[in-house]
Amino acid sequence: MRLHFYGTAASEGVPAAFCECEYCQKIRKAGGKNLRMRTCVQLDEDVLIDFSMDTYAQTLFRNLDLSAISYLLVTHSHEDHFFPATLTSILPPWAFYDRKRSLDVYGNEKIIQKVVEATENLGEDHGRPEEYLKLHQLSYYQGFSLGKYYVMPLPASHDKKENCMIYIIQDQEKTLLYGHDSNMFCKETWQRLKDYRFDCVVLDCTMVEETGVYAGHMGLPDNIQVRDRMLAEGMATEKTKFVLTHFVHRFNPLHERITPIFAEKGFLAAYDGMDVEF
Ligand SMILES: [Zn+2]
Numbered sequence: 175m176r177l178h179f180y181g182t183a184a185s186e187g188v189p190a191a192f193c194e195c196e197y198c199q200k201i202r203k204a205g206g207k208n209l210r211m212r213t214c215v216q217l218d219e220d221v222l223i224d225f226s227m228d229t230y231a232q233t234l235f236r237n238l239d240l241s242a243i244s245y246l247l248v249t250h251s252h253e254d255h256f257f258p259a260t261l262t263s264i265l266p267p268w269a270f271y272d273r274k275r276s277l278d279v280y281g282n283e284k285i286i287q288k289v290v291e292a293t294e295n296l297g298e299d300h301g302r303p304e305e306y307l308k309l310h311q312l313s314y315y316q317g318f319s320l321g322k323y324y325v326m327p328l329p330a331s332h333d334k335k336e337n338c339m340i341y342i343i344q345d346q347e348k349t350l351l352y353g354h355d356s357n358m359f360c361k362e363t364w365q366r367l368k369d370y371r372f373d374c375v376v377l378d379c380t381m382v383e384e385t386g387v388y389a390g391h392m393g394l395p396d397n398i399q400v401r402d403r404m405l406a407e408g409m410a411t412e413k414t415k416f417v418l419t420h421f422v423h424r425f426n427p428l429h430e431r432i433t434p435i436f437a438e439k440g441f442l443a444a445y446d447g448m449d450v451e452f
């Protein structure tokens with residue numbers, strides 16, 4: 175499996191638009207791997223995980239080719255993970271096709287509701303939205319096939335107003351845990367995770383080296399707890415790749431600063447444009 179990261183920031187982006195903090199100023203000047211758009215990851219050829227307000231910019235500046243994507247898996251409805259205003263541009267006449275093609279969209283009840291709201295009052299020249307966006311509502315613990323993969327949605331500890339999900343994604347050979355946005359996993363989620371041995375684990379590192387500042391998120395001390403438990407209980411081995419992402423500017427996620435700090439604890443620091451193969 176191969177993951178490509180198009181965006182590795184939490185909701186404000188890094189640097190944050192109006193922020194004049196010392197980190198944002200430094201990051202603006204440094205550029206390169208320090209500039210982070212909102213969350214979006216591609217799995218292999220045709221699966222996209224999350225679709226934020228930056229997805230359009232990612233098609234312009236991060237080589238994201240949406241025509242290659244057949245499946246969109248969404249973790250939850252916060253705008254830094256799901257932005258239906260751009261998704262609806264799959265409809266004519268915003269998009270022209272040689273043939274009718276559809277995008278299969280998977281997410282919780284709120285995702286489905288947001289797509290319906292964004293498409294229900296469009297005029298006739300936009301065609302029938304259901305021909306272009308095939309909606310699949312997910313429930314916790316109800317595994318399903320997604321192309322050549324098998325996906326298991328589990329509860330995230332993130333926002334009680336909706337069923338936020340993390341995903342176990344498997345093909346014939348490998349097993350991935352796509353584990354954000356989430357605070358420390360709940361008992362029920364751990365119970366399920368115990369049945370797997372992961373080749374790659376992607377975790378929420380919103381607070382970089384801190385913890386407890388934001389509800390519904392992790393920082394490095396939490397990530398260390400997750401990794402230690404996974405190693406101790408056979409959910410991971412020393413070969414498992416642990417990737418940290420979803421950073422907030424105020425905790426100074428300067429790429430070259432965090433890379434050695436994370437590496438020492440057994441983690442990779444994600445950046446926009448990073449590939450991880452496992
Ligand atoms: Zn987020």
Ligand SMILES: [Zn+2]
Nearest residue numbers: 193195198423
């Ligand atoms: Zn800032």
Ligand SMILES: [Zn+2]
Nearest residue numbers: 250252332355
């Ligand atoms: Zn969120």
